[in-house]
Amino acid sequence: MSIDFRHLISRRSLLLAGAGLALAAPLRSWPARGAAPKEIRLTAEPARAQLAGADHPPSDVWAYDGRIPGPTLRLRQGEAVRFLVENRLDQDTTVHWHGIRLPNAMDGVPGLTQPPIKPGESFLYEFTPPDAGTFWYHPHANSLEQLGRGLAGALIVEEPEHIPVDRDILWVLADWRIDEQGEIAPGFGNMMEAGMSGRVGNTVTLNGTIPADQPVRAGERLRLRLLNFSLARIMALRFEGHDPVIIARDGQPCDPHQLKDGRLLLGPAMRIDLLLDLQGEPGRRYRITDGFYQGLGYELTRLAYSDEPPLRTKTPEPIRLPPNPLPEPDLASVEHHELALEGGMMSRMMGGGMISGGGMMHGMGGMSGMGRAIWSINGTSMTGDGHSGMAPLFLLARGKSHLVMIRNQTAWWHPMHLHGLSFRVLTRNGSPVPHNQWADTMLLAPEDVVEIAFVADNPGDWMLHCHITDHQTAGMMTVLRVA
Ligand code: C2O
Numbered sequence: 001m002s003i004d005f006r007h008l009i010s011r012r013s014l015l016l017a018g019a020g021l022a023l024a025a026p027l028r029s030w031p032a033r034g035a036a037p038k039e040i041r042l043t044a045e046p047a048r049a050q051l052a053g054a055d056h057p058p059s060d061v062w063a064y065d066g067r068i069p070g071p072t073l074r075l076r077q078g079e080a081v082r083f084l085v086e087n088r089l090d091q092d093t094t095v096h097w098h099g100i101r102l103p104n105a106m107d108g109v110p111g112l113t114q115p116p117i118k119p120g121e122s123f124l125y126e127f128t129p130p131d132a133g134t135f136w137y138h139p140h141a142n143s144l145e146q147l148g149r150g151l152a153g154a155l156i157v158e159e160p161e162h163i164p165v166d167r168d169i170l171w172v173l174a175d176w177r178i179d180e181q182g183e184i185a186p187g188f189g190n191m192m193e194a195g196m197s198g199r200v201g202n203t204v205t206l207n208g209t210i211p212a213d214q215p216v217r218a219g220e221r222l223r224l225r226l227l228n229f230s231l232a233r234i235m236a237l238r239f240e241g242h243d244p245v246i247i248a249r250d251g252q253p254c255d256p257h258q259l260k261d262g263r264l265l266l267g268p269a270m271r272i273d274l275l276l277d278l279q280g281e282p283g284r285r286y287r288i289t290d291g292f293y294q295g296l297g298y299e300l301t302r303l304a305y306s307d308e309p310p311l312r313t314k315t316p317e318p319i320r321l322p323p324n325p326l327p328e329p330d331l332a333s334v335e336h337h338e339l340a341l342e343g344g345m346m347s348r349m350m351g352g353g354m355i356s357g358g359g360m361m362h363g364m365g366g367m368s369g370m371g372r373a374i375w376s377i378n379g380t381s382m383t384g385d386g387h388s389g390m391a392p393l394f395l396l397a398r399g400k401s402h403l404v405m406i407r408n409q410t411a412w413w414h415p416m417h418l419h420g421l422s423f424r425v426l427t428r429n430g431s432p433v434p435h436n437q438w439a440d441t442m443l444l445a446p447e448d449v450v451e452i453a454f455v456a457d458n459p460g461d462w463m464l465h466c467h468i469t470d471h472q473t474a475g476m477m478t479v480l481r482v483a
């Protein structure tokens with residue numbers, strides 16, 4: 001028997017590249033600064049995907065480059081990039097680069113920052129990511145259905161220096177509502193759901209398919225990037241037998257710290273980078289579970305240890321990611337603002353049937369409720385998705401430091417996202433939030449009051465909305481102007 005070593009070698013190096021073995025020598029040659037920006041094509045199109053695994057029938061989806069999740073885009077911090085996005089759907093779309101601090105005109109909100117990309121047309125996005133970290137991209141037109149049918153992908157901005165981990169791994173978590181035929185269930189924009197926890201589905205995928213066990217080796221150190229692409233599902237993950245360390249939140253490095261109460265909360269649109277030291281025993285399996293919704297816990301996946309002896313016996317010190325160039329808000333001179341979140345079931349706005357003389361009750365029977373307001377921010381409700389005529393709620397003086405207090409005066413959880421800026425998380429319910437945490441999406445429990453602060457250094461009209469997409473489209477959306 002003869003073995004073609006050339007073939008083996010090339011296949012092996014491909015596998016290594018695919019696994020992102022960060023300890024392998026970085027042989028990449030990056031374009032010199034000042035070189036023409038790299039141009040990447042991205043197509044939004046209908047496709048088929050085997051969400052439930054290879055032995056199940058594929059479902060009709062909408063996807064970037066036909067893939068679920070969309071291609072993982074790897075950029076370099078401080079290097080310009082161009083994305084030529086082509087729309088092969090039969091409806092308008094745009095792309096929002098969630099968490100990237102970019103020029104307003106590149107933010108992807110139809111009617112507010114750009115005209116929508118019409119079917120058959122393209123749009124050129126061009127920006128230079130200032131921050132390294134874990135980000136993502138998704139449409140901002142008819143988001144409920146476009147995101148819900150699969151349009152989303154990870155966007156990784158790499159640090160200039162090598163981060164000393166054995167493997168850099170991405171887990172894109174997403175929730176789907178699959179019907180008996182194996183198709184994505186219609187009925188987006190159900191008013192009853194919109195007034196409650198949103199469209200929570202029945203199938204959770206990891207990197208586009210129902211998760212199998214995750215092969216690991218004892219002693220390895222992983223950088224595990226978790227991203228929640230769900231329309232509505234909040235996750236509370238537990239890692240049996242492990243002690244992961246959070247090193248970044250929404251792409252922004254923080255002081256390394258352990259999980260609070262052993263549980264990791266990950267709302268829609270949020271990202272967490274973990275340092276995961278594999279301290280389990282060779283040959284064993286350890287469960288990773290999600291128990292956010294009472295009585296609806298499930299096993300997400302398992303860490304399946306090989307029989308190999310540990311890669312190392314002593315756990316190295318935690319690492320700290322290099323800081324991003326974020327302007328530090330000056331708390332002595334901040335301008336104060338307040339945002340009050342209201343509405344939903346069990347509120348004055350909805351539960352009492354006080355809105356529009358009973359029209360609400362009529363709308364709640366499952367008919368499409370897109371465009372109806374059941375949530376509000378400071379008493380105003382922008383509904384649907386990006387559109388023209390979105391007047392800013394208030395102005396943020398450019399270059400100044402701002403402190404925004406967000407009060408959740410509802411009975412529901414909300415991951416609140418601000419475009420164009422990352423903010424420092426100062427307090428939650430009066431207590432300082434430790435570990436120097438920055439974010440672009442802030443998860444508020446019912447009745448939570450949080451304070452965030454930032455320097456308004458990025459001019460433009462920036463959306464602020466709940467990332468439970470049903471909440472956003474039913475009124476929990478507004479615009480802040482930096483000028
Ligand atoms: Cu992830 Cu307004 O978006």
Ligand code: CU
Binds near residue numbers: 413415466467468476
């Ligand atoms: Cu919400």
